[in-house]
Amino acid sequence: MPELYHALYHSQSLVPDTPSVHNEILTVSQRNNSVAGISGFLHREGDFFLQYLEGPKTLLFSTLARIGRDPRHKNFEIIESGTARTRMLPDWQMGFTDPSQLRISDLLHVSENQLQINALDPFDIVTLLVNNSHGLRSSVAA
Numbered sequence: 001m002p003e004l005y006h007a008l009y010h011s012q013s014l015v016p017d018t019p020s021v022h023n024e025i026l027t028v029s030q031r032n033n034s035v036a037g038i039s040g041f042l043h044r045e046g047d048f049f050l051q052y053l054e055g056p057k058t059l060l061f062s063t064l065a066r067i068g069r070d071p072r073h074k075n076f077e078i079i080e081s082g083t084a085r086t087r088m089l090p091d092w093q094m095g096f097t098d099p100s101q102l103r104i105s106d107l108l109h110v111s112e113n114q115l116q117i118n119a120l121d122p123f124d125i126v127t128l129l130v131n132n133s134h135g136l137r138s139s140v141a142a
């Protein structure tokens with residue numbers, strides 16, 4: 001059994017906040033991630049992307065490297081990674097949330113354009129999103 005890993009990163013979007021932009025990312029992600037055995041979610045809030053991924057270590061890091069080179073975002077920063085005992089989102093090759101499900105800025109009491117995940121709280125947010133995974137969507141209605 002390959003070692004199970006997880007990672008959480010944030011980045012700044014360079015593409016408009018529209019369903020077609022997100023559906024394009026989701027379709028490719030779901031296809032690639034199901035082949036690689038990767039699951040997770042992508043959250044977008046303003047220009048802030050937050051993505052959580054879990055899967056076999058080597059494939060997870062090659063996927064992260066590919067995502068990090070994607071010109072649709074910048075300031076890509078992994079804020080947490082490590083081994084995982086079990087998957088938190090086994091059934092989500094890539095789920096999507098936006099402020100219609102959850103406003104992280106409200107939770108952290110900051111304005112949307114000041115969103116930053118501090119070193120101490122990323123997994124609180126993952127746990128929160130996972131606990132609300134009924135709010136995850138596999139595509140966005142236009």
Ligand SMILES: Cc1cc2nc3c(=O)[nH]c(=O)nc-3n(C[C@H](O)[C@H](O)[C@H](O)COP(=O)(O)O)c2cc1C
Nearest residue numbers: 025028029032033042049063066067070072073094
């Ligand atoms: C915010 C964001 C999240 C992404 N997430 C994933 C992902 O989870 N899995 C994936 O394979 N590609 C993801 N992508 C797309 C990759 O950067 C890349 O375009 C894609 O993997 C290339 O796949 P292809 O070679 O099959 O066309 C993401 C892109 C962005 C901008």
